[in-house]
Amino acid sequence: MFNILIVEDEIKITQVIKAYLDKEGYHCIVANNGEQALEFFLKNSIDLIILDRMLPDISGEEICEKVRKISKVHIIMLTAKTEDSDKIDGFNIGCDDYVCKPFNVKELVLRVKAVFRKMDVENKDLLKFSDELEIDMNSHEVKVRGKKVELTNTEYKILLLFAKNQNKVFTREQLLELTIEEHYEKIDRVIDAHVKNLRQKIELDTKKATIIKTVYGVGYKFGL
Incomplete structure (x- = not known):
């Protein structure tokens, strides 16, 4: 079973994402702020992070940079910023994929599945x-x-x-x-x-x- 860390301060969005991913058989851990996210990441074996860019305490960019110093875990960033320059900045700091708000949660689930399909292929040779x-x-x-x-x-x-x-x-x-x-x-x-x-x-x-x-x-x- 893959472990997914959902980092999102909007409770309703978190609940919807978690419900869809739970239905697909993934194990989801929820953090509603950056400090909690880093704590949960360090204490658990995480396979994928779904990370909101705008958080109340620590920005998604800062969390991404901190995680990248110690891990290659896949990161999908959620953001209301839709400019190309914002996306480029996100990729430069280490996120692997970008989903702009508002988004279709079914599309997000498909992106998650694509990540784990790739990991399965890679792990066959590891x-x-x-x-x-x-x-x-x-x-x-x-x-x-x-x-x-x-x-x-x-x-x-x-x-x-x-x-x-x-x-x-x-x-x-x-x-x-x-x-x-x-x-x-x-x-x-x-x-x-x-x-x-x-x-x-x-x-x-x-x-x-x-x-x-x-x-x-x-x-x-x-x-x-």
Whole structure:
């Protein structure tokens, strides 16, 4: 279930938006001012923010800028300002979409659905395990605890194999066949060397590995 933060000080508009999104099966959290919005954002896992530009305490622009410093969450901004320059300003500060008031709530719902369809496509190519490990299968980029790490092609193959098979224990022979292409390297201790190098790049403590664990007498398994 996707979590949506609705930030709008006009209660009736908030109620209508929430009712339509609730009907679509989304979980909505409502904030009626900027301070509350930032508090709720920090305390919850939010997938999308519907953000009114004109709020009584903190402007939508300021909220957008604060959120953008820490998150790439999708932001749809609601505004009564319809000039092109206003829209450009909104995009420049980090909003992803713009809906001008008055608006058709059904159109807003369609825009929300489009955001989550895009996220579903993107997430199919992204393996993420909490904040510990993230593997982008399109770019082959690997992040460990939020920091990018550089892996060799073989190290990447080994890590990806484990991440895709979280409950499987692999023997050294299986890892050789599935990740090593060079025929002259087909000796099982080669895998130990690759795993050792990989652990040095991704583990906090290589002696107490938590991402790639040793299964004594058998081989290795994924630990997350």
